[in-house]
Amino acid sequence: MKKISILLVFIMGTFIMDAQSYLGFLTDNYSGVHSLISNPANITDSRFKTDINLGGASVFGGNNYYGINVWNASRNGYSFDMEAKINSNGTNSALVNADILGPSFMFNLSKNSSVAVFTRARAFVNANDFDDASIAAIDDDSTRDFILNEAQLNVLGHSWGEVGITYARTLINKNKHFLKGGVSLKYLQGFGSAFVTGTDIYVDYDADGTAFFGGETTGSITTSGDLTYARSAEFDNDDYDIKLPDHANGVGVDVGFVYELRPSYKDYKTKDYSPYNFKHKNKYKLKVGVSITDIGFVDYKDAVNETFDVNFEDLNQDDYEDTAEDLGSFLNSYYIRTNTETGYKIDLPTALHLNVDWSLSNTIYLNLNTDYSLISKNRITANRVSNLVSFTPRYESKWFSFYVPFTVIENKEFRVGYGFRAGPVYAGSGSILSAFGSDNNRQADVYAGVKVPVYQNGPSDKDGDGIYDKLDNCPKEFGPVSNNGCPIKDQDNDGIVDGEDACPDEVGPEENKGCPWGDKDNDGILDNVDECPELAGNEENNGCPFKDTDGDGVYDKDDDCIDQAGSVANNGCPKEVIEKLQNTLNNYAKVIFFNYGKSTLKPESSIVLADIITVLNEYPNSKFVIEGHTDSIGSYELNQRLSETRANAVKNYLIEHGIDPTRLSAIGYGEKRPIATNMYKAGRLQNRRVEIKLVN
Template sequence: MRKITIFLVLVLGSWCARSQSFQGFLADNYSGVNSVIVNPANATDSRFKTDINFIGVSGFGGNDYYGVNILDALKGDYDFDLDSKKHPSESNNGELNVDVMGPSFMFNLTEKSSLAIFTRARSFVNVNDINGNTIDEIDNDETDDFMVNEGDFNAFGQAWGELGITYARVLFNEEEHFVKGGLTLKYLQGGGSAYATGKNVSVLYDADGAGPDSGSITTTGQLTYGRYAELDNDNYDYEIPKASGFGADLGFVYEWRPHYNDYVSTNAQGETYVRKDKNKYQLKLGLSITDIGAIKYKEGQEDVYDINAANVSEDDFDNADDVSSFLNDHYNNISSKTGYKTYLPTALHFNADWSFSSKFYVNLNTDLSLVSKDKLNTSHVSNIVSLAPRFESKWFSFYLPLSVVQNIGFQMGTGLRAGPLYIGSGSVISALISDDTKGADVYAGIKIPVYQGKTKDKDGDGVIDKLDGCPKEAGPAENNGCPWGDADADGVLDNEDNCPDVAGPVENNGCPWGDADADGVLDNEDDCPDVAGPVEQQGCPDTDGDGILDKDDKCVDEPGVPENNGCPLDTDGDGVYDKDDNCPENFGTVANNGCPEVTEAVQKALNNYAKTILFETGKTTIKSASESVLNDIIAILNEYPNAKFSIEGHTDSVGSEANNMKLSEGRASSVMNYLIEKGIASGRLSVKGFGESMPKDSNATKEGRANNRRVEINLVK
């Protein structure tokens, strides 16, 4: 019966499997090919040119029955029954997981896609729903008898190898937002499996039931026992079972990159380069489903037994060749079949990674089993939530994972990556400080990482080599990092040469002199390069032939004089050239041929002066006192040299009408003669007498008669 005791103790002392191997390490952006086992999308847009893993081993385990002090347990005299803490329930569980990642590598296919190939050996043991309340009965020191009311339980263990190929590519990349996806297909090779499930099982052991030296076993219930073909053979050379299958992993990663432009370089031609050696995200979210698949054991055997039997001899159990022989000899085989399937521990993974800086991160990871622990022939993982701050750089990373694990509780661990070496544990700290540790894990591995290189600028011109047309020779960014040349060897650098392919002088910005107006004078010697002109005039025309070149002539079509910029003179500035101006020295109007026009005010002023001209009584002789008035009249007439005036005489009614007519004419003639003598052209003047015929006032009064005796000077229109 000690076989049963040892079996149960080992089962319940086995360790509860974590859902994620290499705890803490797989969140590292430099975990490389290892990270594809948790999310295939990690293969692309990585920090590696290639990554080669030699060997990595991860072991996890725990149970929810025994809690131990690890430091004490390492001592030789530790007694699990006496020194450990026990947590019995009607449904205790135990699991074990070993994950060996063998030679694997990852490399980039294109800028947006990558490929990974990995090998992996794994084993899982799951024991569920063991009645922990009856375990103490087995090792009761007061009696060798015990009774176990187990009820329903299931136990399953399997080992398998994987050959996986992962393809990942960038699905969306729009600056701040980035999405990549990946798919892994796996060939599975079964390495061995066994399972047992019980319904309403109870075991009664009577230490003396079969005699003084042999106990007896009384059992009830139903037992299903499945195993791969060679398990029952105690002496055999291990052969790989005829068991194979296929599996798959699928994953996606989203990155929020608010500072995307900090990692992008652009050259003068608009070509861009995104730095591959730097993480660009502030927040990264990952979602994946792993271990979808099954393995078919073609030669596996499954038997169902009715184990209702009393007083079976312990000696028969101890001496049986194998478990199958014992069961077939002592219990009723209800059914039997050849071949069965085992299923992988399918799980959902959610990962969120926040970047505080280029080297400090915090990672939240949740792993959820997608299969029930009651599903037969299926490995399953324990659910876990972990929070792991980390320091991360190209050659060194350090992690501090804090986790809550189903059936185990809180765990705290640490790990590091130093170049090719990675080592750690998700539980080492909590295991060392707690006296009630229900689980522990450890991992270690070695690889060859080939990282993406930093962007280089060998010539130090500010243009990275990837975008530099002349990476070994400094040049300006606007010329793609190349120095400006002189393609036409004219002494003018191409960046300043308006004609870089044709030689030309410096003073013409590297272009040869042309003859734009085709007048035979080259532009550099042509004073009028856009208008044809004779050679003797330096290429400038003189349309009006006035000796003033058109470029300097404001009256191109009319001969003029130099002092008036090629235009005819206009001395008085009235817009009428002197040659056409009847009054060249008096400002006038065009309509009056350059002469001023006599206004009503001028006319009034003339008459105001004229009526003050004094004559000898009854005579035509002008009194000398009127000379100043006449001179004022002359000044006005000289201002309007183009105007003609009529000098008109008038008298009062004293005397005969004939005498008055003659007197008015004589006085008007005296005024005209005076004006002519003083230089007024005679052609401008005419005389007319009106006598007493046009009085301005009444002749009945002295004042009226005085107003009627007058001379008027009126404009002839």
């Protein structure tokens, strides 16, 4: 009896468990569908295309009354009674948590939303206000007798299953700020539940308290106080058939948000390339998640809820063992039932979660997680998680992660564990390192499972041109960014790619969009240099026709008489003007004087030459010949050279004073062309002359 009682108290009253399942693993960005356990928003914008959990379990256990050395306890001959350490805590509260994630999967609906379907089985045992003295009395091996005296006592056991769906989507994606939210809706099926609550419970067990004839004895039990015992309809059955309660179900809700600070957001955008296409990478420097999980209850409509006055003296132990099939039948057989109700609701272990994740590099992260129960310890019809703070450094990569959680829970216990993920396998413990390193360890937990992960891949670039295939117009052909990833083609080889060439089959300049220049007026001058593209003109006039003001067929540029019609032979001037011009020049030429026997001009000739220059400038398009003549005095050869030098002397003078040299020519005739007889002095004077004649 005593050892059974010790076991009952140990199981129901002294275990204390962690609030969070899969401690350490849930901080991993590659935890996949598991991540919805702590925050449903986690499943969108994840590192997975899909993630399928085949099966995994997380079981937590501990003891805040007994402490052991795990290494010593694993050896043969270990004595629990002698070697376990006793920790006095006054009153002892407890929690047991088993969490099984069954077949579950998640997948992406779009670049901004994801969905998951999951199955889950869970079991909790909450116990509060077990007194140290009661446990010590039961554990006293010096006697079989014991006394329990509990002013307040409550114990709750509950197990249930969940079938749920999670939806999450991106809410804000604006440069460095990213926010996503998610919600899980869960159908709950109760597997079974029971709770016991008592006030001023007194139990006095005397191992030899009842005597029989012949000197034999058996134990006797004296009890007092008020006790409430509630249980689902099938809880007291002893046939071990697995049968779910007929009317035990409910609905649960999880809701959460995740904010990410992405200071390097530009690294994940190329043109219109959205961050969705970089889902294979974590993009945040800081991630903060907030969630509330397990809002809801399981309604056991057919459950039995009974209250008893347990005042009874000297209950025969043999009678108890012979008649009591279960606790309910025992209470109804020997105690007075003071109240009976049908049905009750068991609240889920509602909790607030805050998770902060800091990225030191692409693979090294620091995580701070807090879980805070929103259920009071004194609420008997509710499961409850323990409050905790956990700090977890981790190494994280696509196929392997490793994490070391450091955890402080509400009873001030500190523990250290480790876990890992290697592709489809994950395993770990939140307390294994501290469990093996302490002589007074009261913690134990472990988790493991197998999944099928299908990871997001980076954007592909099949042709290796640096342009991702989703942006590449020619994903199988190498091409530059300027041509959207397609090779540059230039059929006419004019240096302008076909995509920008308005005339891909004809050679043309870039400024005309790759097309050849035209010649609208057919004057042989291309339109791009033709100042009069619609009027036939001349090349020397930039494609424009020359003017002919007087209409004499001589363009103004060649016409010495622009306002007077003339002939081509006379440079556009009428005959009368030409005759007048020639007479004027002849008159001026008669008074050009040279030093005797020389080709140097006399000073007084400069006045005449100035007048000649004025006349020549009036006819800019006319050409002139300067003729030199001599008399017959002297040798023929000498006279010839003298006439030539004098003609050139006048020409050079005119050129030096601004006349275009192309308009002038000079020739010497010597004594060949006399205009008077050389026999007399007067005649010879007339023959020594210079004449300026109009050529055309």
